[in-house]
Amino acid sequence: MEAATIGAEEEEEEKKPEFDPSEIEYASYGGEHHLPLIMSLVDHELSEPYSIFTYRYFVYLWPQLSFLAFHKGKCVGTVVCKMGEHRSTYRGYIAMLVVIKPYRGKGIATELVSRSIRVMKESGCEEVTLEAEVTNKGALALYGRLGFIRAKRLFRYYLNGVDAFRLKLLFPQPELHPSLVMMAHDDTSQRHPTKRPLEEIPEQEESF
């Protein structure tokens, strides 16, 4: 069972700084120096409190799935994700998505999430999931445009008492390639030989 209680926020906002979308630079997670940037954005914008363990859990195990958006050197948005085996499917999970208010409505969040989703797809994920507050119309519209469906409603999911939707995006699958799934596993375990994400690969271990 997924334990995460994580939200994503993006809304339309009236006052916006003048900037050209081409001025926004995107970077994949690059190490400890990015961590405080991610933490301060998320702590400030999302309702749920996360421990340092939660942040590190994501960015250390799946650095390739986390992205940051910068405008003239200032971090204005971030996405944090994971992927792994879940009940016999290999799925991606979007844990946190934040764009600071003045920069919303310019497609930054869409770009951040799309980058993560593309990596997930290339890594062999069959689907992508996340939870969003039912009141977060901006996020729901964003994910709806990307093809997510609302699979479930989670009653009083968040600590603040708000319901959540579990959103799901299924990739087209003409047929299943088990070799792809195995490759994805190897990829994860090779990247972090000393800190293997044990919960991510139980099925693989059992097969030995």
Place this chain on the structure above:
Amino acid sequence: MDERRAAAAAMDRHDHPRPSSIPSGDGSVWADVSPLLEAACADLQEGELIHGDNFNLFAAMSALEIMDPKMDSGMVSRYYSVDEAIENGAAPVPISFDKTVDVQCTIDIMDHLLACEATWHKGHSLAQTVFSCIYLLRPERTSSHALLHSYCRIIRATCKAVVSVVSDARTHEEEDLFTMAYGLPLIGEDEKCLSMLNAVEETIARQLRACKAPLLGRKVIEDLEPLQNNPALEEGYCKAILCRLRFRKHFYHVLMCLKRPQGRGLQLARKHISSCLSELELIRKSTEVLQSNNNETHNCGEDKTTASGCRPVGFDASINTRLSAPTPPRSIKILSWSEAIDYFVKLLHDLDTICSFSLDASLEGILQFMTLLIQDGKLYGRDPIFAVIIKAAGLPEILRNHDIQNGECLVQLVQLVINLLKILSTNAAWQRRKLGKILQDWRVIHIQLELALRQEIGEESGLSADQNGRRDILRQILVWVEEQTFWIASRFLMLGFELELYSPSEYCMVYWYIYVVLVKLAERMHHKLSFTNATAKSKGKKKKGSTKDMSRDIQMPASVLFLQPYICLAEGLTMMLAALRNERMLSQSPSPFNSDHERFIQHFELLQKAGVPDHISYQSFEESTKNVRFSTLVMYNYFKDAQRMAKEVKNSFPNDPERQSELRRIEQVAEHNSVALTVLCRLGSLDSSLKVSFDFSHHPYFATAVVKRS
């Protein structure tokens, strides 16, 4: 990490030498791991973590950063302990040495407790609501204050009774009602707490009589002190307290009656419910008097939790934070005084409806009613579920004791029915998830019954009358199981609207699926009922109503007719939405990662897995919708038919107000959509300024089209 290094160093600083190992028997020893830990700490780089095999996302998220108020719920508490709060004078006994103030404050406590109790029922933790009352946490402290003491005792007993009633029903989720009571003094005192409450009530009733009696009469009542010192306020306070005590007494009785087995307490419960309601009215009325006695008017406002508007003495919402589970603090807003009363009025009315429900064991009635009391595997603890199934499947009552019920698959079927009833009494979000899952179980039972039936038919040679009977029962139950499966599927699909799971671009496929399922459901219902009529006739048992049955045979039974407008409406919406899509009148850009095909698979995965119905796929949806145009829809207006059918069916349910109003809603949706469709057919593809949207203003599951010119 630094903390770990520091901790290891601290451990090492112990001066006294320790033996390197202590034998622990069975060939192993206790060893000091400090040096090992220290070495490990020195080796760690920033961001590294030593963890066990079971360190996963859940573990990472369960970790709390101590002293961070956003995460550590213990940080927000004002006092370190209940005792410290008491020492600080947070909950004095008596509340005041001025008896008038003491009475005022006691009433405020009662009122705030009522607001807390309602907030608890709404899903917040007991520790942060009712038990934020310091008086409740130390039962022995109030013993010198009879009024407060008796009230606290009945509150504790009531909470305990609610927890036990709700836990026994096993239909709730943590989000619905917090039954966790970590270390709270939740004492059920039953008879004792009632007798104490009665004694206090009696005293106050006498005080009330005394203050109302003329001066001369007062002599009659000996040794009776007034409730408080101000004669002008005596009557108002006595009355305010009496209705509050009486409400508690009757509410406790209601709970006790509901707990009695086999629904035997339901009649008595209704009496107490009605008493509760009239006491609540008195409590509400007392607001005026109490407010006017309140000198500190600064606290009034919509958020007030007491009738007087004063802040109650003796509460601290953070007092139990150290008792609660290790989670970040949940924010709690206590309901206001008037919201709390409204809540209890509604609760009591709901309970009254449940108690007044006739226990006639008709499954159809219960499915509609969504309420149940299953005890010892029997409906209302009284009727065996098999008998209920026999009745629902349209089989003669006489079969209720047939030995076929001991067969493995019928035993399982009984369990499925019990599960279904329990699922139907849960909240909508949970219910839908569970309904989706149990479809598979119903499918399996269906296959097993089919096999059993085939076996019976296979052994046809030398058929005895008894075997014939078994075959008929199995066949009839099989049809009923199919019907039930389609009913579950239709409810699963429609709940998606209530939970807002569908986006407008998905409505077309959802209504198409609903249409397909409803058609199957109507078929099975019809099949079941025609079989019932056939067996009734073939047995030649002509009863009084047989002529009536004959005439009914010609037309469809009312329950099947009831489905017809829904079927028509679902088909009409599918077609209208398909035409809008095909004529590109819905603003819909293709999604970058997948298509409608994937969304179809996702939304209907559970139905498809369970073969509900068989041979239905995305291709069949595509086939039936891809060529729809407004030019073809012009030929036939589904909505006109739906409207006509709804109107006609109403006559079949003259004494059923709920179905009447449901059919009226269906009529309205059909009427609005019929107009919209006509406009679209006439102008649709020609007029590019027409914008179509959908809302649920007339029916929760069937959308109404709104056409506007932009």
